Amino acid sequence: MVKTNQFKTSLTNPKEFTIAYELVPGQGFGGKQVDRLLDFSRKAKADGRIKALSITDNPGGNSALAPAAIGEELLQIGIEPLIHFSLKDKNRSQVASHIFLYQRMLMHSLLVMGGDYPKLGYYGQARPVYDLDTIQALQLMQDVENGYYPDHKLEKKHEQLPSPILFKGCVVSPFKTTEAEQVWQYAKLLHKVRAGADFIITQLGYDKRKFTELMTFLKQNDIDLPVLANVFIPSLLVTRAMATGRIPGVLVADELVARMEREAAAGDTRARLNRAAAMIVCLKQLGFQGVHLGGNCLDFEDIEHVLDRVKQMEGTTELSDSDCDFPIKDTWYFYKPMQNSMDKSSLTPLIPGTRPGAAKVHELSHHLLFSDRTLTGRLFGRFCLFCAGGKYRTKILRFVERFIKRLLFNCRMCGDCTLARAAYLCPQSGCPKQLVNGPCGGSRKGYCEVFPDRRCFWVRVYNRLDPHTTIETLTESPPLHPKDWALEKTSSWINHFKNNTS
Numbered sequence: 238m239v240k241t242n243q244f245k246t247s248l249t250n251p252k253e254f255t256i257a258y259e260l261v262p263g264q265g266f267g268g269k270q271v272d273r274l275l276d277f278s279r280k281a282k283a284d285g286r287i288k289a290l291s292i293t294d295n296p297g298g299n300s301a302l303a304p305a306a307i308g309e310e311l312l313q314i315g316i317e318p319l320i321h322f323s324l325k326d327k328n329r330s331q332v333a334s335h336i337f338l339y340q341r342m343l344m345h346s347l348l349v350m351g352g353d354y355p356k357l358g359y360y361g362q363a364r365p366v367y368d369l370d371t372i373q374a375l376q377l378m379q380d381v382e383n384g385y386y387p388d389h390k391l392e393k394k395h396e397q398l399p400s401p402i403l404f405k406g407c408v409v410s411p412f413k414t415t416e417a418e419q420v421w422q423y424a425k426l427l428h429k430v431r432a433g434a435d436f437i438i439t440q441l442g443y444d445k446r447k448f449t450e451l452m453t454f455l456k457q458n459d460i461d462l463p464v465l466a467n468v469f470i471p472s473l474l475v476t477r478a479m480a481t482g483r484i485p486g487v488l489v490a491d492e493l494v495a496r497m498e499r500e501a502a503a504g505d506t507r508a509r510l511n512r513a514a515a516m517i518v519c520l521k522q523l524g525f526q527g528v529h530l531g532g533n534c535l536d537f538e539d540i541e542h543v544l545d546r547v548k549q550m551e552g553t554t555e556l557s558d559s560d561c562d563f564p565i566k567d568t569w570y571f572y573k574p575m576q577n578s579m580d581k582s583s584l585t586p587l588i589p590g591t592r593p594g595a596a597k598v599h600e601l602s603h604h605l606l607f608s609d610r611t612l613t614g615r616l617f618g619r620f621c622l623f624c625a626g627g628k629y630r631t632k633i634l635r636f637v638e639r640f641i642k643r644l645l646f647n648c649r650m651c652g653d654c655t656l657a658r659a660a661y662l663c664p665q666s667g668c669p670k671q672l673v674n675g676p677c678g679g680s681r682k683g684y685c686e687v688f689p690d691r692r693c694f695w696v697r698v699y700n701r702l703d704p705h706t707t708i709e710t711l712t713e714s715p716p717l718h719p720k721d722w723a724l725e726k727t728s729s730w731i732n733h734f735k736n737n738t739s
């Protein structure tokens with residue numbers, strides 16, 4: 238049985254390079270697949286180099302054995318479980334109850350992520366939840382750690398109830414290929430860190446310069462959280478699937494696919510393992526505190542080979558970039574090439590606001606109607622509050638609001654309007670995950686994970702932003718709180734003025 242959090246101890250020790258490995262439970266609660274995972278875990282425990290086994294949570298949006306089941310067995314085996322805490326299937330009550338569940342089961346390490354959009358399931362596609370985004374879920378966890386239990390009053394209950402001890406990770410992709418996606422990824426990362434993330438894991442990718450950029454970005458922003466680089470070891474079949482966009486948010490260079498085709502033709506079954514070892518050595522040199530390994534059709538003996546090879550390669554000169562660097566053609570980079578300096582001049586100049594549409598007109602109208610610094614705003618506020626005082630006046634105002642906003646913004650009348658925070662585009666109708674604080678990691682070349690023929694909603698937002706927007710201005714306002722669904726179908730105009738006068 239695990240007594241201390243080995244994963245945390247290792248990751249927070251600057252002298253250690255931490256190895257984690259991803260287990261992927263499938264459907265059902267037993268059988269060969271579960272036996273194989275447990276066999277891997279026992280061997281990993283005996284070997285001692287892997288400090289945590291992360292357990293996916295309905296990976297790929299498909300239903301699977303819940304991570305707590307495997308987590309409990311890992312604790313018995315004596316190896317730390319790192320639970321993937323995905324938000325696609327959990328509303329805020331489920332988020333809270335799972336925090337309590339994992340604490341009760343002594344599983345302290347959680348990797349918070351949005352999760353892949355649900356796929357076809359029992360009688361069709363499951364309804365996606367995404368009640369909280371990753372920033373809001375991390376904030377909720379931090380509140381509970383500080384003794385504020387997540388009921389409607391957010392009361393401090395540390396005297397009645399124990400405070401959990403969590404080790405919370407977040408995910409970032411430094412591998413986005415367009416400016417808008419990459420800037421949003423880094424903006425969200427800053428928010429996640431402020432919301433209490435304790436460590437960072439990268440999404441999977443194979444571009445050395447992009448890995449370097451992440452480390453530079455963290456240094457430039459004085460973030461000294463430990464970072465694990467994702468080293469995914471795909472088979473040729475999975476690499477082909479990634480190259481054709483079938484894995485959300487993942488891109489693979491044609492060069493890597495071609496190389497793997499050649500290796501397969503030559504019958505070189507260890508090439509992918511040796512490449513992973515080369516990547517690990519390279520990432521260690523770049524300053525990553527560890528790696529999060531994963532892959533398909535791998536046994537413990539394969540990972541043992543990778544780790545042995547890392548040992549052999551360290552201190553030798555045989556490492557070349559061609560073994561571990563596979564950039565995507567025409568990728569946008571956050572920093573100019575070969576920049577070692579930490580000052581702002583090393584940043585690639587940003588070009589937001591290239592397709593502003595009617596954003597300026599909406600901004601002016603918003604200022605005139607909702608700002609208490611304008612006479613029109615104050616008058617409109619009084620009018621809305623007057624309408625709120627009568628049942629029929631409220632109904633008429635709501636009808637007018639719905640008519641105008643449906644026409645202009647395809648509004649869904651959520652009652653808690655966030656248009657002004659998304660360049661006057663509506664995330665309730667525009668983003669399939671209805672995210673209000675920036676995009677998920679699933680976009681690909683600027684297009685949406687869920688509807689690949691549509692531009693990502695947040696890329697469209699970026700293209701409408703003020704041209705002077707920087708990463709600082711994007712993150713200066715605190716993230717939006719979770720939506721209050723009690724307001725759905727009510728007038729957001731009335732709600733706005735009620736909130737601002739109470």
Ligand code: SF4
Nearest residue numbers: 676677685686693694
């Ligand atoms: S619109 Fe963008 S943020 Fe929303 S689900 Fe699609 S890719 Fe993710």
